[in-house]
Amino acid sequence: MTVREEQLCALFAEVLGLPEIAPDDSFFDLGGHSLLASKLVRQIHSRLGVRITLRRFYEGPTASAVARELDQLSA
Numbered sequence: 001m002t003v004r005e006e007q008l009c010a011l012f013a014e015v016l017g018l019p020e021i022a023p024d025d026s027f028f029d030l031g032g033h034s035l036l037a038s039k040l041v042r043q044i045h046s047r048l049g050v051r052i053t054l055r056r057f058y059e060g061p062t063a064s065a066v067a068r069e070l071d072q073l074s075a
Contacts, residue, residue: 004070007048008063015040023064032061050074 001009005023013021016030027037037057045051050070060066 002067004048004067005063008044008066008070011040011043011047012063015043021063023067024062027057027061037061044070 001023009021009023012025012027012030013019015036016027016032018030021030027040032040037054041052041054041057044066048070050073052066052069052073056069057066060069
């Protein structure tokens with residue numbers, strides 16, 4: 001697991017109210033919904049300084065997919 005994936009797993013778990021999640025766990029399978037997704041996207045921008053659109057998040061709602069997306073945006 002990369003550092004970015006670890007950070008995202010922690011954010012996902014915090015927003016979902018879970019003790020921990022794995023990088024490939026789907027946000028929506030773990031109980032996430034549109035309002036929590038919006039909150040998570042805001043938290044990612046606030047804490048990691050990189051913006052991901054809600055649409056892109058819906059296309060890949062796992063910490064590993066978001067990490068790949070953020071790596072592309074940061075490059």
